[in-house]
Amino acid sequence: MIVCVCKALRERDISNAVEQGCQSYKALVEKTGCCVECGQCASKVKAMFRVHHSDFLTCQSNAKILNGDSDELPFAATGT
Ligand code: FES
Numbered sequence: 044m045i046v047c048v049c050k051a052l053r054e055r056d057i058s059n060a061v062e063q064g065c066q067s068y069k070a071l072v073e074k075t076g077c078c079v080e081c082g083q084c085a086s087k088v089k090a091m092f093r094v095h096h097s098d099f100l101t102c103q104s105n106a107k108i109l110n111g112d113s114d115e116l117p118f119a120a121t122g123t
Contacts, residue, residue, distance in 0.1 A: 046087055049080035054091055061095040068092050
């Protein structure tokens with residue numbers, strides 16, 4: 044699905060940019076060029092960024108736990 048018509052960007056391009064290091068909406072815009080032509084995609088791109096960035100952080104955290112690189116305990120083990 045095309046997210047930004049002006050730059051012909053798909054949702055996968057947004058998630059790839061996040062995986063490649065875009066840690067903010069501003070960084071995403073700078074890397075992809077989205078949202079700067081007509082701006083019609085901005086709200087959709089912001090929503091997608093939030094979802095993909097949250098997923099990315101969760102995956103990073105889980106990978107650290109599984110690799111033993113974190114002192115955090117899995118969620119279920121920290122309950123009362
Ligand atoms: S649709 Fe993204 S800048 Fe126009």
